[in-house]
Amino acid sequence: xxxxxxxxxxxxxxxxxxxxxxxxxxxxxxxxxxxxxxxxxxxxxxxxxxxxxxxxxxxxxxxxxxxxxxxxxxxxxxxxxxxxxxxxxxxxxxxxxxxxxxxxxxxxxxxxxxxxxxxxxxxxxxxxxxxxxxxxxxxxxxxxxxxxxxxxxxxxxxxxxxxxxxxxxxxxxxxxxxxxxxxxxxxxxxxxxxxxxxxxxxxxxxxxxxxxxxxxxxxxxxxxxxxxxxxxxxxxxxxxxxxxxxxxxxxxxxxxxxxxxxxxxxxxxxxxxx
Numbered sequence: 520x521x522x523x524x525x526x527x528x529x530x531x532x533x534x535x536x537x538x539x540x541x542x543x544x545x546x547x548x549x550x551x552x553x554x555x556x557x558x559x560x561x562x563x564x565x566x567x568x569x570x571x572x573x574x575x576x577x578x579x580x581x582x583x584x585x586x587x588x589x590x591x592x593x594x595x596x597x598x599x600x601x602x603x604x605x606x607x608x609x610x611x612x613x614x615x616x617x618x619x620x621x622x623x624x625x626x627x628x629x630x631x632x633x634x635x636x637x638x639x640x641x642x643x644x645x646x647x648x649x650x651x652x653x654x655x656x657x658x659x660x661x662x663x664x665x666x667x668x669x670x671x672x673x674x675x676x677x678x679x680x681x682x683x684x685x686x687x688x689x690x691x692x693x694x695x696x697x698x699x700x701x702x703x704x705x706x707x708x709x710x711x712x713x714x715x716x717x718x719x720x721x722x723x724x725x726x727x728x729x730x731x732x733x734x735x736x737x738x739x740x741x742x743x744x745x746x747x748x749x750x751x752x753x754x755x756x757x758x759x760x761x762x763x764x765x766x767x768x769x770x771x772x773x774x775x776x777x778x779x780x781x782x783x784x785x786x787x788x789x790x791x792x793x
Contacts, residue, residue, distance in 0.1 A: 550587065553738045553754055553769050555679055555711040555726040558646025558666045560636040561589035565776035567597075573756065576765040579615075580605045585632075589776075593636040599650060602626030618656035624691035624733050625654035630661075641788030644668040646681075660689035662734075664709065670788040675718075677784060679711035679726075685734070693731035693761060713742075715785045720744050724754060731761030738769060748778050 550559045550567055561567040569585040581604050587597035604615040604626060617626050630652025637645045646666040653659060666681035684695065684706055695707030707729045714723040722742040728734050740754020752771040758764045775781060783790070 550773075550775075551585070552679070552711045552713065552724050552726045553740065553752070553756070553771060554728060554734060554736060555681075555709045556634070556646065556648055556664060556666060557677075557679060557711065557713070558634070558636055558644065558648070558668045558681075559775075559777065559781055560593055560634065560646075561587045561595040562777040562780065563589045563591035565589045566774075567595070567776060568774040570772050572770045573767040574770070575767040578606075578608065581767075587632065587634075593638075595634050597632045599628070599630040599632055599652070601628040601630060601650070616655050618654060618658065620656070620658050620688065623687050623689075625656070625658050625660065625688050628652055628654045628660055628689060638789045638791050641672075641790070642670055644670070644789045654688065658688050660686045662686075662689050666709075668789070670784050672786050672788055675715035675785040677713040679709070679713075681709045683707045683709055683728070685732075687732075690730070690732035690734050693733075693735065695730045695732065697731050697735075697759075697761065698729065713785075719782060724752060729759070731759065733762060733764050735759035735762040736764075740769060744778070748775055749773070750775055750778070 550557045551569065553571070567587040571583040573581040575581065581602060583602065584600045585597060587595045589595050602624070605613050606615050607613050609615060630650045632648065632650045634646060634648030639645065646668060649661060649663040651661040662683065662685040664681050664683040666679050669678045671678065695705065709728045711726040712724070716723055720743065724740045724742050725738070727737045736756050736758055738754045738756045740752055742750050742752040745751050750773040752773065754769045756767045756769050758766055
Protein backbone atom coordinates (compact mmCIF):
# COMPACT_ATOMS: atom_id res chain seq x y z
CA UNK A 520 0.00 0.00 0.00
CA UNK A 521 2.18 2.81 -1.26
CA UNK A 522 -0.35 5.46 -2.30
CA UNK A 523 -3.00 5.96 0.37
CA UNK A 524 -4.93 9.23 0.40
CA UNK A 525 -6.86 9.12 3.70
CA UNK A 526 -6.73 12.22 5.94
CA UNK A 527 -4.73 11.79 9.18
CA UNK A 528 -7.48 11.36 11.83
CA UNK A 529 -5.11 9.58 14.19
CA UNK A 530 -7.19 9.56 17.35
CA UNK A 531 -10.05 7.82 15.54
CA UNK A 532 -7.53 5.48 13.95
CA UNK A 533 -5.90 4.66 17.27
CA UNK A 534 -9.27 3.71 18.78
CA UNK A 535 -9.92 1.42 15.82
CA UNK A 536 -6.47 -0.15 16.11
CA UNK A 537 -6.96 -0.87 19.80
CA UNK A 538 -10.22 -2.63 19.01
CA UNK A 539 -8.76 -4.65 16.14
CA UNK A 540 -5.32 -5.47 17.56
CA UNK A 541 -6.36 -8.30 19.90
CA UNK A 542 -7.89 -10.15 16.96
CA UNK A 543 -4.87 -9.56 14.72
CA UNK A 544 -2.38 -11.18 17.07
CA UNK A 545 -1.88 -14.86 17.24
CA UNK A 546 1.16 -12.72 16.39
CA UNK A 547 5.78 -11.04 14.06
CA UNK A 548 9.17 -12.40 13.66
CA UNK A 549 11.79 -12.70 16.30
CA UNK A 550 12.48 -10.21 19.05
CA UNK A 551 13.02 -6.78 17.50
CA UNK A 552 14.15 -3.31 18.50
CA UNK A 553 11.38 -2.01 16.23
CA UNK A 554 12.15 -3.76 12.91
CA UNK A 555 15.76 -4.95 13.28
CA UNK A 556 15.97 -8.31 15.12
CA UNK A 557 17.76 -7.89 18.44
CA UNK A 558 18.92 -11.54 18.39
CA UNK A 559 17.93 -11.95 22.03
CA UNK A 560 16.78 -15.55 22.43
CA UNK A 561 13.68 -16.47 24.44
CA UNK A 562 14.36 -18.45 27.61
CA UNK A 563 13.63 -22.20 27.35
CA UNK A 564 9.96 -23.07 27.84
CA UNK A 565 8.97 -19.38 28.03
CA UNK A 566 6.84 -17.27 25.69
CA UNK A 567 7.80 -13.88 24.22
CA UNK A 568 5.10 -11.57 22.85
CA UNK A 569 5.34 -8.30 20.91
CA UNK A 570 2.64 -6.14 19.34
CA UNK A 571 3.66 -3.26 17.09
CA UNK A 572 1.37 -0.54 15.74
CA UNK A 573 2.52 1.94 13.08
CA UNK A 574 0.41 5.09 12.76
CA UNK A 575 1.26 6.28 9.24
CA UNK A 576 1.23 9.93 8.26
CA UNK A 577 -1.54 9.33 5.71
CA UNK A 578 -4.03 8.30 8.42
CA UNK A 579 -3.74 4.53 8.01
CA UNK A 580 -2.13 2.00 10.34
CA UNK A 581 -0.14 -1.22 10.15
CA UNK A 582 -0.02 -4.02 12.73
CA UNK A 583 2.79 -6.52 13.23
CA UNK A 584 2.59 -9.23 15.87
CA UNK A 585 5.10 -11.70 17.33
CA UNK A 586 4.97 -14.80 19.46
CA UNK A 587 8.13 -16.81 20.16
CA UNK A 588 8.80 -19.89 22.30
CA UNK A 589 12.17 -20.75 23.82
CA UNK A 590 13.37 -24.18 22.72
CA UNK A 591 16.64 -24.22 24.67
CA UNK A 592 20.26 -24.53 23.49
CA UNK A 593 20.05 -21.06 21.92
CA UNK A 594 17.00 -21.78 19.73
CA UNK A 595 13.59 -20.12 19.56
CA UNK A 596 10.64 -20.56 17.20
CA UNK A 597 7.36 -18.79 16.68
CA UNK A 598 4.53 -17.67 14.43
CA UNK A 599 3.69 -14.29 12.94
CA UNK A 600 1.11 -12.04 11.39
CA UNK A 601 2.84 -9.23 9.48
CA UNK A 602 1.50 -6.24 7.58
CA UNK A 603 -2.12 -6.02 8.73
CA UNK A 604 -3.05 -2.66 7.17
CA UNK A 605 -6.05 -0.71 8.46
CA UNK A 606 -7.70 2.16 6.59
CA UNK A 607 -10.61 3.56 8.64
CA UNK A 608 -11.81 5.57 5.64
CA UNK A 609 -12.00 2.64 3.22
CA UNK A 610 -15.36 1.61 1.82
CA UNK A 611 -16.21 -1.83 3.17
CA UNK A 612 -13.79 -3.53 5.54
CA UNK A 613 -11.11 -1.29 7.07
CA UNK A 614 -8.63 -4.21 6.93
CA UNK A 615 -6.74 -3.99 3.63
CA UNK A 616 -5.12 -6.92 1.83
CA UNK A 617 -3.03 -7.39 -1.31
CA UNK A 618 -2.80 -10.77 -3.06
CA UNK A 619 -1.70 -9.40 -6.47
CA UNK A 620 1.77 -10.87 -7.07
CA UNK A 621 2.32 -8.28 -9.80
CA UNK A 622 2.07 -5.45 -7.24
CA UNK A 623 4.31 -6.40 -4.30
CA UNK A 624 4.64 -6.25 -1.36
CA UNK A 625 1.83 -8.64 -0.53
CA UNK A 626 0.02 -8.44 2.79
CA UNK A 627 -0.70 -9.63 5.31
CA UNK A 628 1.94 -12.36 5.65
CA UNK A 629 1.39 -15.41 7.87
CA UNK A 630 4.80 -16.81 8.76
CA UNK A 631 6.77 -19.01 11.08
CA UNK A 632 10.13 -17.96 12.45
CA UNK A 633 13.24 -19.65 13.74
CA UNK A 634 16.38 -18.19 15.27
CA UNK A 635 19.63 -19.59 16.66
CA UNK A 636 21.89 -17.57 18.94
CA UNK A 637 25.55 -18.44 19.42
CA UNK A 638 27.61 -16.74 22.14
CA UNK A 639 31.24 -16.36 21.06
CA UNK A 640 32.47 -14.57 24.17
CA UNK A 641 31.10 -11.93 26.58
CA UNK A 642 31.51 -9.26 23.88
CA UNK A 643 30.25 -10.98 20.73
CA UNK A 644 27.25 -13.10 19.84
CA UNK A 645 25.87 -14.31 16.49
CA UNK A 646 22.19 -14.58 15.63
CA UNK A 647 20.89 -16.37 12.52
CA UNK A 648 17.17 -16.21 11.87
CA UNK A 649 14.41 -16.36 9.30
CA UNK A 650 10.73 -15.56 8.83
CA UNK A 651 9.09 -17.65 6.13
CA UNK A 652 5.49 -18.07 5.07
CA UNK A 653 2.62 -17.15 2.77
CA UNK A 654 0.37 -14.22 1.97
CA UNK A 655 -3.25 -14.34 0.71
CA UNK A 656 -3.29 -16.31 -2.53
CA UNK A 657 -0.59 -18.62 -1.10
CA UNK A 658 2.30 -16.48 -2.36
CA UNK A 659 5.60 -17.48 -0.75
CA UNK A 660 7.85 -14.94 0.98
CA UNK A 661 10.77 -14.79 3.40
CA UNK A 662 13.16 -12.54 5.30
CA UNK A 663 16.47 -14.03 6.52
CA UNK A 664 19.30 -12.37 8.42
CA UNK A 665 22.64 -12.86 10.19
CA UNK A 666 23.52 -10.53 13.08
CA UNK A 667 26.62 -9.80 15.11
CA UNK A 668 25.59 -8.46 18.53
CA UNK A 669 28.30 -6.51 20.37
CA UNK A 670 27.88 -5.88 24.11
CA UNK A 671 29.72 -2.85 25.55
CA UNK A 672 29.28 -3.02 29.35
CA UNK A 673 31.36 0.10 30.06
CA UNK A 674 28.79 2.08 28.06
CA UNK A 675 25.75 -0.02 29.11
CA UNK A 676 25.04 -0.51 25.41
CA UNK A 677 24.40 -3.20 22.83
CA UNK A 678 25.04 -2.79 19.09
CA UNK A 679 23.52 -5.01 16.39
CA UNK A 680 25.12 -5.15 12.94
CA UNK A 681 23.95 -7.57 10.29
CA UNK A 682 23.07 -8.55 6.76
CA UNK A 683 19.69 -9.61 5.40
CA UNK A 684 17.88 -10.94 2.36
CA UNK A 685 14.18 -10.89 1.63
CA UNK A 686 11.91 -11.83 -1.25
CA UNK A 687 10.21 -9.14 -3.34
CA UNK A 688 6.81 -10.50 -2.30
CA UNK A 689 7.79 -9.77 1.32
CA UNK A 690 9.69 -6.47 0.95
CA UNK A 691 8.29 -5.04 -2.25
CA UNK A 692 10.31 -3.77 -5.23
CA UNK A 693 13.59 -1.93 -4.72
CA UNK A 694 17.24 -2.57 -3.97
CA UNK A 695 18.23 -4.20 -0.70
CA UNK A 696 21.47 -2.24 -0.71
CA UNK A 697 21.50 1.05 -2.64
CA UNK A 698 24.94 2.05 -1.29
CA UNK A 699 26.93 0.13 -3.88
CA UNK A 700 26.50 0.74 -7.60
CA UNK A 701 25.14 -2.41 -9.20
CA UNK A 702 21.90 -3.39 -10.91
CA UNK A 703 20.82 -5.55 -8.01
CA UNK A 704 22.39 -6.35 -4.65
CA UNK A 705 21.00 -9.55 -3.11
CA UNK A 706 22.10 -8.63 0.43
CA UNK A 707 21.03 -5.67 2.58
CA UNK A 708 22.46 -4.26 5.79
CA UNK A 709 20.90 -3.57 9.18
CA UNK A 710 22.03 -1.76 12.30
CA UNK A 711 20.59 -1.38 15.78
CA UNK A 712 21.51 0.28 19.06
CA UNK A 713 20.17 -0.22 22.59
CA UNK A 714 21.59 2.32 25.04
CA UNK A 715 20.58 2.16 28.69
CA UNK A 716 19.82 5.59 30.17
CA UNK A 717 18.16 4.73 33.49
CA UNK A 718 19.16 1.38 35.00
CA UNK A 719 16.40 -1.18 34.56
CA UNK A 720 13.94 1.41 33.24
CA UNK A 721 14.77 3.49 30.17
CA UNK A 722 16.57 2.77 26.88
CA UNK A 723 17.37 4.74 23.76
CA UNK A 724 16.59 2.64 20.67
CA UNK A 725 17.90 3.36 17.18
CA UNK A 726 17.91 1.25 14.02
CA UNK A 727 18.39 1.33 10.26
CA UNK A 728 17.63 -1.17 7.48
CA UNK A 729 19.17 -0.43 4.08
CA UNK A 730 17.15 -0.49 0.88
CA UNK A 731 14.59 1.30 -1.26
CA UNK A 732 11.96 -1.40 -0.54
CA UNK A 733 9.17 -0.97 2.03
CA UNK A 734 11.41 -2.04 4.92
CA UNK A 735 14.13 0.48 4.01
CA UNK A 736 13.71 2.63 7.13
CA UNK A 737 15.35 4.31 10.12
CA UNK A 738 13.77 4.59 13.58
CA UNK A 739 14.71 6.59 16.67
CA UNK A 740 12.83 5.98 19.91
CA UNK A 741 12.69 5.03 23.57
CA UNK A 742 11.90 1.85 25.47
CA UNK A 743 10.46 2.02 29.00
CA UNK A 744 10.11 -0.92 31.40
CA UNK A 745 6.66 -0.42 32.93
CA UNK A 746 7.18 -3.58 35.02
CA UNK A 747 9.70 -6.42 35.37
CA UNK A 748 8.60 -8.08 32.12
CA UNK A 749 6.56 -5.51 30.17
CA UNK A 750 8.22 -2.90 27.95
CA UNK A 751 6.47 -0.01 26.21
CA UNK A 752 8.40 1.48 23.29
CA UNK A 753 7.69 4.40 21.00
CA UNK A 754 9.59 6.03 18.17
CA UNK A 755 9.40 7.80 14.85
CA UNK A 756 10.03 5.82 11.66
CA UNK A 757 11.59 7.54 8.66
CA UNK A 758 11.36 5.93 5.23
CA UNK A 759 14.62 5.89 3.26
CA UNK A 760 15.02 7.68 -0.06
CA UNK A 761 13.22 5.66 -2.73
CA UNK A 762 10.82 4.03 -0.25
CA UNK A 763 7.34 5.45 -0.90
CA UNK A 764 5.86 4.25 2.40
CA UNK A 765 4.79 7.24 4.57
CA UNK A 766 6.71 8.02 7.74
CA UNK A 767 5.01 6.85 10.92
CA UNK A 768 4.78 6.91 14.69
CA UNK A 769 5.65 3.47 16.09
CA UNK A 770 4.09 2.05 19.27
CA UNK A 771 5.22 -1.28 20.66
CA UNK A 772 4.17 -3.38 23.64
CA UNK A 773 6.47 -6.28 24.55
CA UNK A 774 6.36 -9.08 27.10
CA UNK A 775 9.97 -10.17 27.80
CA UNK A 776 10.24 -13.27 30.03
CA UNK A 777 14.04 -12.96 30.00
CA UNK A 778 14.13 -9.25 30.96
CA UNK A 779 16.56 -9.83 33.86
CA UNK A 780 18.97 -11.72 31.61
CA UNK A 781 18.68 -9.13 28.83
CA UNK A 782 19.35 -6.34 31.33
CA UNK A 783 22.48 -8.14 32.52
CA UNK A 784 23.98 -7.97 29.01
CA UNK A 785 24.29 -4.16 29.27
CA UNK A 786 26.47 -4.54 32.37
CA UNK A 787 28.20 -7.92 32.10
CA UNK A 788 28.10 -8.92 28.42
CA UNK A 789 26.80 -12.10 26.85
CA UNK A 790 26.55 -15.45 28.63
CA UNK A 791 25.61 -18.91 27.46
CA UNK A 792 21.85 -19.56 27.43
CA UNK A 793 20.57 -23.01 28.37
